[in-house]
Amino acid sequence: EAGVAQSPRYKIIEKRQSVAFWCNPISGHATLYWYQQILGQGPKLLIQFQNNGVVDDSQLPKDRFSAERLKGVDSTLKIQPAKLEDSAVYLCASSFGQGGVLAKNIQYFGAGTRLSVL
Amino acid sequence: AQTVTQSQPEMSVQEAETVTLSCTYDTSESDYYLFWYKQPPSRQMILVIRQEAYKQQNATENRFSVNFQKAAKSFSLKISDSQLGDAAMYFCAYKGGKLIFGQGTELSVKP
Numbered sequence: 001e002a003g004v005a006q007s008p009r010y011k012i013i014e015k016r017q018s019v020a021f022w023c024n025p026i027s028g029h030a031t032l033y034w035y036q037q038i039l040g041q042g043p044k045l046l047i048q049f050q051n052n053g054v055v056d057d058s059q060l061p062k063d064r065f066s067a068e069r070l071k072g073v074d075s076t077l078k079i080q081p082a083k084l085e086d087s088a089v090y091l092c093a094s095s096f097g098q099g100g101v102l103a104k105n106i107q108y109f110g111a112g113t114r115l116s117v118l
Numbered sequence: 119a120q121t122v123t124q125s126q127p128e129m130s131v132q133e134a135e136t137v138t139l140s141c142t143y144d145t146s147e148s149d150y151y152l153f154w155y156k157q158p159p160s161r162q163m164i165l166v167i168r169q170e171a172y173k174q175q176n177a178t179e180n181r182f183s184v185n186f187q188k189a190a191k192s193f194s195l196k197i198s199d200s201q202l203g204d205a206a207m208y209f210c211a212y213k214g215g216k217l218i219f220g221q222g223t224e225l226s227v228k229p
Contacts, residue, residue, distance in 0.1 A: 033217075042122075042209050042219030043163075056216060089161060105151055105213055109163035 002026065004110035006092050012116045018080035021113045025073070025094030031055075033107060034067055034077050035091040043091055049075065050097075079115075087117045120145045122212050124220035131200045132228050138185075139195045139223045141210030150214040152186065152193045157207040157222075166208070169193065202227050 005024040013019050025032050030051050035043035046065065048056040052072040060067070064083070069075040079086055089112040097104040121144045131137035143152070154166040169177045169186050177184050181201075185194045197204055205227045210220040 040221075042211075042222055044219075045216050048216065091161075091163065093163075106153075106165060106168065107217060108165070109155075111160065111162045114161075 004092055004094055004108055006090075006110035006113055008113055009111065010114050010116075012118065013082055014118050015084055016081040018078065019082055019115060020079075021077045021090050021092075021115075023075045023077070023092030023110060025075075025092070026108055028096065029094035029108075030072070030097050031095045032069055032075050033093040033095075034075070035093065037089040037091055037112070039088070046077070082115075082117045084117050087115055089114050120147070120212055120214055120218050122210055122218050122220035124210055124223050126223045127221070128224045128226070130226045130228060131197070131204075133202060134199055136196060136198045137200055137225065139197075139208055139210075139225070141193045141195070141220055143191050143193065143210075143212045145191070145212065145214060147214045150212060152184075153211040153213065153217075154182070154184070154193075154195045155209045155211060155219075156204075157209060159206075163209070167195065197225075200227050202229060 007022050032049045034046045036046050037043040046060045047067045049069040052069045067077045091112045093107040093109045095107045123142045150171045152169045155163045156166050157163050167177050167179045167182050176186050181198045183196045207222045207224050209222045212218045
C-alpha cells in the first residue's frame with residue numbers, strides 16, 4: 001500500500017517569496033492534516049480536512065497561509081509571503097476518518113518538506 | 119486545553135538493554151487515545167504503539183510496551199532489547215479532538 005506522498009522534499013526561498021507544498025494521502029483516507037514542525041519541537045496542527053471541507057484551521061496563520069483540497073484527495077499548502085519564522089518541516093498526514101474506533105484515528109505521515117526561508 | 123509533556127529531551131541506552139521514555143499529559147476528557155511515534159533522521163513519522171484510554175491493559179508491540187496510568191495521566195514507553203535501529207526522536211501524542219504532540223525525546227543507542 002502506498003504511503004502519504006509529499007513534494008518537494010526540500011525548498012529554499014527568500015523572505016517575502018511564495019511557496020507551495022503538495023500532498024497525496026493514502027488512498028481511501030478521508031481526513032488529511034497539515035502540520036508544522038519547527039526544529040526541536042513536536043509537530044503542530046495547521047489545518048485538518050474531512051474530504052474537501054475544513055474541520056479545523058484554528059492554528060493556521062490565515063494572513064499568509066492557505067490550503068485547499070478541492071477534490072477531496074490531493075492537497076496544497078501555500079505560504080505567501082514567507083517569513084523567516086516559517087522555516088520548518090511541513091508534514092502531511094492522513095487517516096481513514098476521525099472519531100469512533102481507534103483504527104480510524106491513526107494518522108499516517110509523509111516524509112515532509114523542509115522549508116528554509118533566508 | 120490538552121498538553122503533553124516529555125521531560126527527557128535526550129536518553130541513551132546500551133544495545134540489548136532496556137530503556138523507558140516518560141510522558142505525561144493533561145486533559146479533562148475521559149475518552150481519548152495515546153500514541154508513541156518514532157521519527158528517524160529521514161523525518162517520516164512512524165507509529166510505534168497505541169493505547170485506548172478505556173482499556174486498562176497496557177499495549178504491547180513486540181519489543182515495545184507501554185505503562186499506562188490513567189489516574190496519574192502517565193504514558194511511558196519501554197523499549198526492550200534495544201537495537202541500533204531504535205535510535206530516533208520519539209514523540210508521545212494525545213488525541214481527543216486533534217492530535218497533540220510532546221516535545222520529543224531523542225534516543226541514542228550505543229553499540
